[in-house]
Amino acid sequence: MAAWDELKVVLVRLREEQPGVLLGYPTLELDPGRVPPVPPFGIGLAPWAAAIAGELHRQFADDVELTVGALPYPPGAQPRTRPATTPLPDLLDSREITVELDGPAVVRSGHTLRHSLLVRNLSGRDLQIATNGQVTAAVVDPQTGEVVGGFAGWQTAPLVIFRVAAGATEPIPLLIGTASYTPQLGYVVPAGEWGIQATLTLGPHPRDSRCRRTPILPLTITA
Structure with a gap:
């Protein structure tokens, strides 16, 4: 007590x-x-x-x-839970969907950036993307694609569908966190030029929709 x-x-x-x-x-x-x-x-x-x-x-x-x-x-303590390991989804087919950041992504080390991902639909049919109101980026080594960090914390889980008409481009909220997932880096992804990737759920509901990864997009982390 x-x-x-x-x-x-x-x-x-x-x-x-x-x-x-x-x-x-x-x-x-x-x-x-x-x-x-x-x-x-x-x-x-x-x-x-x-x-x-x-x-x-x-x-x-x-x-x-x-x-x-x-x-x-403290540093070196054993994780209390093991992270789930699942196969990475395939990359987006650039003949159907392309993405880019809505301007440069720059964030302080250890902090969070709320940005936008511009999704262009080239498929010839309307596109639905299932989210919780945003998509969450992983921070990756731009040379190897290894995931080194991302967002840490709770997120609410409403089902929010973003629709992109054939031939249109629409912004989707993008959450970028810089917590380190790799003990060798410390608790934050350090300052430098990094990459981000996000997984898009292409369909009306996460349970029965295919998932595809974006290509690696640039991220600048400052001290």
Whole structure:
């Protein structure tokens, strides 16, 4: 109980003073009579918040299980869950669909950019793209195509269909995160010239629609 009381004060302060730093944490507003959480307390922090994770680790030690972006803290800790591995979908057929960014994509390391993907329909028939209101990019090594990072955090999951008429070009919201998925890079994808790819679900519903990857598009990450 004492550990939770102390941690709750810290989390409330972080939430008020640094909006966006907390990606996940136990419910702070408990109903009367509800049993408080018990340690270890799972705390998710933004990719840029490794210093804050260090402070929490020093203060609460094993009473907290910390995740910074997509990786566990402290560095070298074993991931608590294994990432799902699925075969990559095929690339878009450029004879039917082409994509480009709606202007240069530039974002600070460890932060998130909301951008737009311009989808051009060359197929001769109307196109439907199933999303949750946006498509989420993966950050890749532009030379090898290896996925090195992307968005970390929760997303809502409504079904939002974007329609692109034959011969038309339409913008689709694009979410670009720069959390590192690779411990060797640290908790953020560092500054430099990188690539992004997004998977498009081509049909009215994710369960029964084919998925295709965009080509690698340019991303500039700044310090």
